Amino acid sequence: MPLRPVSALLAAIASIALALGAVAPAQAVDDASIAGHVSDAATAGPLAGAIVELYPFARPPYDAAAETLVATTTTDATGAYAFAGLTRSAMYQLKFTRASDPSDVEWYRNAGDRPSAGFAYANDGTDFDATLGDAVTFQWVATGRPSILGDPTVGSTLTVDPGTWVPTPDRLSYQWTRDGGPISGATDPSYTPSEDDFGAVFAVEVTGHKAAYPDTKTRSARVQIVSFDGFLQAIDADADSTITGRFDSRAALVGDRPLHGFPTEGDSYLVLSSGAARDVYIELPPGSSTAVSTWLDNGPIRYGGDLTTLTIGVQPPTGASCLAIDFAFGTKEAPNTYTRDIMLVESPVSDVTFAEDDTSFATAPNNTAVDSHGQLLSPDSLDLVATQGEGIDRWTPVLTAKVPLTAGVTDVILSVQDVADQAADSVALFDNLRYIDDPVCESGEQPPIEFVTYAGRPHVGGERVAGATLIVSTGGWEPAPVDLDIQWLRNGVPIPGETTDRFTLTPADVGTRLAARVTGSKAGYGPRTVTSESTGPIGDGKPYGSVPTIAGRPNVDAVLKGYTHTWYPEVATFSYAWLRDGKPIPGATAITYSPKPADLGHRIAFRVTASNAGFAVSQTSKPSAKIGLATFTDSGAKPRVVSSSSSFAVGSVLTLASPPWTPTPSAYLYQWRRDGSAIAGANGRSYRLTDADVGARVTCELVGLSAGYLPARTVSAPTGPVMRR
Structure with a gap:
């Protein structure tokens, strides 16, 4: 069969490649700018030579990074300036200075100093203008909140x-x-x-x-402006006692009916609340509840706006070492939350400190109102138990605070404080103020109750979906070492057996809220129990995510890579499948795929399946362009013609060596030429010179062939003139 001219074959292959098409990826350049003009207020015209400085956007106090000058420039003859090469959508601040008068300064948006300045987005805006010489404005860095x-x-x-x-x-x-x-x-x-x-x-x-x-x-x-009528009589105080305080009139009352073991003496008692005290008498159907809440907004501290406090001045009789007062504390705060209301019985002054990094943790060295475990009273105190049918549904037992006394007038401060939320509130009942002799007070000082301490409330981290694992960070405890016991809670109820720092969520947890309760203990110290903030509702863990995409050239033997992009939850596991015209390709289950000759003319897609908690969800990419022919990589070197003798003479055998392509073609076509014209029948790798070649220059045209590839073509360098033997 005669050889089809190589040029015709190449033209046919080229037409096939054009029909199949190819897609070349594009890249975007993120190069934002800020520009504007500076005017002179005196001339109402442009101000040339003004100095413009660019700073990162920040608010005081400024750290070293905020003080770093990003760039500086000067305005041209038209008053124009520009900054290029900025991070797109980043925020900056601009300072303008008159070169001839450094005191004439304006920050962007007509501000007189940086704390008052506005900001400029790097989004190619051209109207960040200033006028030097006009009046500028200033803003307060901080305004105090007054207190009475x-x-x-x-x-x-x-x-x-x-x-x-x-x-x-x-x-x-x-x-x-x-x-x-x-x-x-x-x-x-x-x-x-x-x-x-x-x-x-x-x-x-x-x-x-x-x-x-x-x-x-x-x-x-x-x-x-309140009245204290009947308060002293309600707690059976002596006639010489005095009373002052601060509270909303709704937050205190004289108790007039039996409640939770009160009165303990006489026929009345005192009710103090961080909300509406009268709500303590609400009677509810079994299983229901309500919150005592009024948003009193009268607290002097940042961690809780509802504070009710009374100061009782007493004159103890000679020889008395203790003042005793009966109390009970009740709350509607949800158990195991970060909002923990407290009550205090302090003397001789109130001294309460709230941890800056934990609004639920208070220290009160002058307090004697603690539960039977020696802990400051709060919704997490271990004595608080549920009581059905009352507006306040979690109470301590009736307890007694014993206040050490000294000679002369002694102040005793009773208070109830809403911590952190100003919403669901608490109450304290007080009665039977009396003087006693008790060894606990004989020293004249309150005996110290030393607790283990912690820095930072426990924190629960991890994805909040079935199948994920939650981890609790217990925080730092002192004095080290402190023994820590962990208990996981589901909707406030302990989960049996879950006492390590990790908890794997299951379908049973879906819709519930999880928290971890940590108790620190150490010999010689009182224990302290603190609970993390509850999680949000646990999700079912069903995966969802982005449609995958494919990168790479759609050619035979190229490498296509699938991208899953963002999927939730993070704990999901992934499997992959490559599809040819919508049908899975056997064995193609990796993140990459190299199209085969069988894929030529077909479209390839990438399917991702995410699995978690019994769910399996799949997403499939858009199909690629039709898979086209690949091309050989050419080294650029011409193939060499080697002679069997030392010269190009009649009778010598010429051989073509060193094909220049990668990968190596599976087959070759040869055409030897004499001064550019095809030599009939000379279609092998070797050719013997004849008398017809004398004086001519011989070349060899080489075509490389492989399935799925465009044919590659090259021509050897010509020989020297062929000589007679």
């Missing part, structure tokens, strides 16, 4: 602590309010309530004034 000091009773003077302002105001002005309206003439830092003010709710507004700064008003928490 003093007892909110008729005849007592209330004063204002304005809080911390930055920078310091030139002056402060005051306005006292009664039941939300301004009190005429009450514009001093102090105010003395009159008889007409009884029962009213007071607050004070403080306005900061400073040149070039906007007048800014802040408002204190509210206080109510």
Whole structure:
């Protein structure tokens, strides 16, 4: 069969390649800019040579990174400037300075200093402008929240602590309010309530004034002018006792009916609450509950706005070493949450500290109101048990606080504090204040109760879906070493046998909330129990995720790679399948696939199957373009013609060596040529020179062939002129 001309064969193959098509990936360049103009207020024209500095966006206090100058430039003759090569959508701050007057400075958005400045997004904007020489504005870095000091009773003077302002105001002005309206003439830092003010709710507004700064008003928490009628009699206090305090009128009352073992003496007792005290008497159907909650917003600390406190001044008789008072503490706070209301019986002064990194942890060295385990009373105290049918459904037993006494007047501070949430609130019942002799108080000082301590509430981490494993970080405990016991809780109820730092979620946990309770103990110290914040509801763990994609050239022997992108949950396991025209390719189950000749002209897709918690979910990529012919890689070197003799003479055998392609073709086509014209029948790797070749130059055209590949073509370098023998 005569050899088909190579040029015709190559043209046919090229037409096939064009029909199959190919896709070349594109790449995007992320190069954002910020630009604008600077004007001169005096001339209303452009300001050339102005210095423009670019800083990362930050708020005070500035760290070293925030102070780093990103770039600087100057405006051109038209007042224009520009910064290029910035991170797209990043936030920056711009400073403009007149070169001839370094004191003439403006920050972007007409600000006089950096704390007052706005920010510029790097999104190729061109209108970040400034005008030097005009008036600039300033903003306060911090405005203090005022607090009212003093007892909110008729005849007592209330004063204002304005809080911390930055920078310091030139002056402060005051306005006292009664039941939300301004009190005429009450514009001093102090105010003395009159008889007409009884029962009213007071607050004070403080306005900061400073040149070039906007007048800014802040408002204190509210206080109510209250009466203590009947309180001392309710707790059986001596006639010489005194009482002061601060509370919402709804938060305290004289108990007038039996409740939880009270009264313990006489026919009345005192109820203090961080919410509405009267709600303690709500009677409920079995199994139901309600929250005592009023959002009193009268607490002076950041961790809880609902605080009710009374100070009782007592004059103990000679020889008395202890003041005793019966109490019980009850709460509607959800068990095992991070919100833990507390009650205190302190003397001689109140001293409560809330941990900065844990709003549920308080220390009160002067407190004697602890449960039978020596722990500060809170919803997590071990004595709190459920009581059905009451608005307050978790109570301690009736306990007695014993306060060490010293000669003279002694203050005893009773308080209930809502911690962290100002919502579901708590109550304390008090009765039978009396003097006793007790060895626990003979020293004249409160015996120290040393607890193990911890830094940071336990934290539960991990995916919150069935099949995942939760891990509890227990925090740091002192003094080391401290023995730690862990108990996992499901909806507040201990899970039998789950006492390690890890818990694997199962379908039984779906829809519930998990927490971990950690108890630290050490010989010679009181134990402390603290519970992590509960998780959100546990999900069923059914996987879901993005449609996968394919990268790589759709050619035979190329490498296609599948990308799964983002899937949830992270604990899901993956399997893969490559599809030819929608049908699985046997054995193609890796993340990559190299198309075979059998794939030529077909479309390839990538399928991902994610499995977890009994679920299996699949997503399939869009199919590729039709798989096309591959091309050989050419080294660029011409194949060599080797002679069987030392010269190119008639009778010598020429052989073509060193084919230049990768991969090696499976077959070759040869065509020897004399001065460019095909030599009939010369279609092998070797050719013997004849008399017809004398004086001509001989070359060999080589075509490489493999299944799934475009044919490759090359021509050897010509020989020298063929000589006679």
